[in-house]
Amino acid sequence: MKPYTNETIWQVRNSVLGIYVHFPYCFKKCDYCDFYSEGIGSGPANDELSLFTSYQKEVLERISHFPNIKNKTIDTVFFGGGTPSKASSKLWENFLHFLRSEFDFAKDTEISIEVNPEDLSPTLLDEYARIGINRVNVGVQTRNPIGLEFLGRHYDKEKYDSLLNTLTHSPIKRVGIDLMYGIPGLNESDFFTDLDYFLDAGLPHLSLYSLTLEKGTQYSRDVKDLKKTEPEERIQSEILLTLPELMENKGYHWYEVSNYAKPGFESKHNLKYWTYEPYLGIGPGAHGMIEGHRYGNPRNAILYQKKTPTQKYEVVTPNSELALTLFRLFSPFRYLEFIQTYLDSPSQNHYIQTIHSWKNRGLCTISDGVFQWKKEALLLLDDLVLEISN
Ligand code: SF4
Structure with a gap:
C-alpha cells in the first residue's frame, strides 16, 4: 500500500461537529x-x-438539550436521504443561512448533497455552488438498464447518458458517485465497464459497494417469493478483492471498505461515522450522536412533523461500538489514541491484545500507535470485528 501523509492518518477529534439532514x-x-x-x-x-x-x-430543540454544541465548530454538513436533490435549492439555501446563524462554521466546512441522476443538471450544480454546497455525490448504482430494472430504480436514459459530462464540467470540484456490484443478471465485466467509464473521467470520489439483501425491503419479499435471486456472492468477493490494487494503481486512496478517493477528496462527513466523531442528525429517520448519547427520529415524515423531537437518549457503549466503526477504515488511524480516549481499561487491554494477535497473523501493521489493515483482512473483516468487539 502507498505511504500516507500525516493528514490521512485519522485521529480523535472532538472540538468539531457534523450535521446530517434527512430528506425522505x-x-x-x-x-x-x-x-x-x-x-x-x-x-x-x-x-x-x-x-x-x-x-x-429540531435543531433548536437539540441545542436546548445539549447547549454545549454551540461551542463546537461545524466542519461538515450533509444533506442526505431519500433524495435531497428533489427539494428546492431555495429551501436548502435558507436552511444553511439558519445553521450559520446558530453555529460557527469552519472556513473549509464540507457541505455535501446527494443527488439522483434524474435531478442532475448544469443549472442545478450552478445553483448548489452559489448557495455554498461544495460536494456532490450522485447515486448512479449502475449504467446498465438490466441492472437498474433489477434494482427497481427509476431510469431516465438521457439523464444517465449525460451525467458524467455534467459532473466533469461541474463548478463544484468535489464530486463522486456510488456504484454497486453483485446485481443478479450482471457479471464482473458489466461492473468493470461501468467502473472504467467513471475512472477514465478521473472523478475524485468513488463509493463501490456490494448489493445486500435487507430485511423488510421489496427485494427481500421478492426473493422469498422466488421472483428474484439473491446477490451474486461469488462475483462480489472477486470484485471486492480486485478493487484495492486496481484503484490504487489509478491514484485513489482506499480509505474505507467501500470508499476510494483521490488524496484530499475523502468524505469528511462519512469519516465522522467511522472515527466516532459527534454529529447532529436532523429529520425523519435521522440518527445523532452527541456528548456520548445517541438518539433516533421516527421513520415517518408526518409523525416527525407532528411531535416534538424525541427526548429519548441512549448512552453510547464505546467498548463494543468503537470496533464496528473504526475497523472499517483501511487507511491508517491512531489506534492507541482512540482506545485510550473511549475505552475503559479492561477493554483497552482486550483491544491491544487482539490487535497484536492480528499483527502476528499478518492481517495488519502497527507502528508508533498507528494501525492499518492489510488487504488479507478484507474477506475476514466481519469475523475480525466480532473478535475485537466481544
Ligand atoms: S436507494 Fe432509491 S429509494 Fe433509497 S434513498 Fe436512494 S433513490 Fe431513494
Missing part, C-alpha cells in the same frame, strides 16, 4: 432500499415547506 422523498422507492424514503413521483413533496420548518425546530 424520492421519485420512486427502489426495491433494495432500507433507508427511510418514500416514492412520490416527479413533483415536489406536499409537505416540503413544513418539513424544513420542522428541521429548524
